[in-house]
Amino acid sequence: MTVNIKDVARVAGVSVSTVSRALGEGPVSAEVREQVQAAVRATGYKPNLSARRLRSQRTQTIGLIVADIRNPFFTAVGRAVEDAAYRAGMRVILCNTDEDPAREALYLTLMQEERVTGLIFAPTRATVDRLQADALDFPIVLIDRAGPGGQFDTVLLDNREASATLVDHLVSRGYNRIGGLFGATSTTGVERRDGYLAAMTVRGLTGEARFAPPSVEAAENAAAAWLRQPDRPQALLVSNGLFLTGVVKAARTLGLRIPQDIAVAGFDNEPWTELVEPGLTVIEQPVETIGREAMALLFQRLKTPDAPTRKVVLSGRCVARGSTAALPRA
Amino acid sequence: MTVNIKDVARVAGVSVSTVSRALGEGPVSAEVREQVQAAVRATGYKPNLSARRLRSQRTQTIGLIVADIRNPFFTAVGRAVEDAAYRAGMRVILCNTDEDPAREALYLTLMQEERVTGLIFAPTRATVDRLQADALDFPIVLIDRAGPGGQFDTVLLDNREASATLVDHLVSRGYNRIGGLFGATSTTGVERRDGYLAAMTVRGLTGEARFAPPSVEAAENAAAAWLRQPDRPQALLVSNGLFLTGVVKAARTLGLRIPQDIAVAGFDNEPWTELVEPGLTVIEQPVETIGREAMALLFQRLKTPDAPTRKVVLSGRCVARGSTAALPRA
DNA sequence: GTGCTTAGTGGTAACGTTTCCACAAAAATT
């Protein structure tokens, strides 16, 4: 049997309440605190967090629900969230949904059962719409993806702006026939598509946007099909880091050179985008900031539950590399 | 206040015990079960997991302590562990130590406080030595890194063999002066070094092994320093995926061509190793298998606590690519 | 010195479950 607070009390020669106070808050004489600490060391006592949570009604736990931790974007955000949480004495429950609404629902009820203090969530389009703030009894901060009409605190990239930046960049390098490949399951994909189309229109160009399911294979297939067309675009704007992998693979398989045969610009400044030859032009997302900011929003919300919801919109940084080298004048 | 089992009992018109049985195990009439389920739906009851864990003394939680989830190797293993765990109705607590023994100690006590059912752990050399199986009251499965003398269930790569495979591969391609760069904090690094040196000796060659702290920057610096030497090696054997990034960067910075100026072979078949030009020759680790196998070992241990400890040694797969193209005959 | 606060302590009632026990009714066995 494991040792509990009663055992510590007996060894220290004080009451249970005193032990509890000595280990936490509350007035305790220096002398007694000493004794208690000695007793803790002697017995090897480790407080039972389940009991503590039950009694205190404070779980000190926050949930983090993302699509897939293998996506470096979420990995980085996750690390930032975790670091911030542990620094604040909280734990993190991490869940991967693989963009599956059923699993999202599953994990949402799990969060309720765990009585989490708050939740950081990157939902699919399907669930974000049916998400009711008042149905859950903990605050939610959305990351990466927006919900409808200011119902939730949110931190995300300025996706429209970022897409526009890439379009401008490509146009300034001489590309006109630019296609866009976007993720089908997230609002992020939609926003980036919108920004792309708007920027194209402003430039007097017509864009063509396609969507693909969120996997490397799907992106590779979609890109391959597109690039095999005789009237294939000169450049491809690619919605995220996973897709970039697929697109580069497709280009390699088809024997197309980047950027001579097909220029590529995308999102997520992963380490390898610099190492590939030529380097890929990307929008770098401030991943650490996103994670930290999400935690900050969450803590703020817990402190002032009735404050108006806030939306933190961060700008991406365009990192120009060889994959969008200037087109030789025709 | 949130609704509890008592409320459900009142609504269903039965006792608390009956509700508990209806939701879990135990003989309950079909009729009553129906009523209870209706009451659960009506009230929106969600069981309190802290209370359940406290009372039942079963936390259904397993811990996963790794160095850094941003390392794709651990990300992939983590996903596999998590999937297996959730499928078995268990939760996972994920912790990143950044190879810091102090944080390892911190998280180990956290695991005790959480009363985890079991732990999957990739420890540093420093802590694995002072880890006492009997000091913790839950079973531990080590992954990626070995402990001393069969004290723990373990699943890891056959690192010596893998290093030898790479050496053989390089030698068969005509390389003789081969250096090795290894991670300083893990037993894995040591084992790979040993395998490398042994294989070199067998071939009648003398190896030179260097160690670096576990970060891309450290690896890049170490590689750069090495490659700047006039008598630099013809080929570099690189201990892990993170280091590979650093080494390729260093080569690029110094303007060295791969493989003409420096051949590269390493560990971890990350997607980008195929996309970089030339592709990198690597040992692919069976990451999903490692995660699944670790969970299997853990469950087995829980079922039969006194069975002898087992060590699952998996073989890597050598993926040959352009970074180790055959040396032109001198 | 009398009242009034405050620091320090112990006893005990929660927190929301599950599980043990007792018991009645029904079913199965003799």
Place this chain on the structure above:
DNA sequence: AATTTTTGTGGAAACGTTACCACTAAGCAC
């Protein structure tokens, strides 16, 4: 028909904490 087993149910005691209350002793202001 008498006994034993099984099935279904409710009451109440845990699980290991914290938080509330009551109390003493000491300090302080007057």
